[in-house]
């Protein structure tokens with residue numbers, strides 16, 4: 001990919017977007033609604049992820065396990081209505097791809113019909129049959145390995161993964177398995193940078209890191225983290241703005257103007 005986004009961003013183009021082949025790092029950000037999609041589009045990102053992190057960032061849940069297919073279809077459709085140029089990838093929520101292949105393909109199709117060009121699912125070798133079924137139904141699949149938030153209970157919390165040699169090796173095995181099954185890209189979350197680098201080196205499709213170090217073929221951040229809407233954020237987040245504080249200040253100024261009678265002014269009144 002060139003330094004700036006080349007439209008349209010397609011699955012075949014992305015599949016080849018390895019940095020070792022000379023491509024610029026891919027830029028992905030989450031968005032959950034039309035205004036968010038417009039901002040991401042205007043900023044020139046390559047991919048918009050309608051993440052199941054809508055749970056924590058928008059819907060007020062403590063974890064992503066509460067998110068339903070209805071939630072994901074609703075937010076995917078809102079993003080798609082903005083008609084953004086970046087590729088829209090939508091998360092398959094927990095339990096939407098765990099039961100059987102038919103259920104998985106139906107759920108994938110629901111997100112595609114809502115406006116996504118691809119779906120993302122969490123897990124390694126255990127997800128191979130579902131990935132194969134989605135790909136056979138012409139639904140492009142992005143994988144997600146490492147700290148997989150839908151496994152929060154099984155992992156015993158949001159912990160960095162792949163810290164010992166065996167766990168790191170297992171992640172590389174998983175990455176190869178899901179790529180062989182048809183994933184066109186893989187998100188790697190919450191692993192030591194050496195593990196992010198090893199996985200990136202071991203597969204021929206791009207890796208997109210979040211807390212996985214600089215060697216990945218791209219990076220993804222959560223909209224609300226990078227713009228400063230969340231009070232706390234993990235170590236790997238860089239805040240590029242403090243919009244949460246800016247919003248409070250703006251709204252407090254409005255409240256003060258209403259209470260003092262300064263709003264509305266003559267120019268803001270119909271005569």
Ligand code: KIV
Pocket residue numbers: 030049050051052053054091144187189210220222
């Ligand atoms: O839902 C999400 O925001 C994600 C990113 C953390 C990759 O899956």
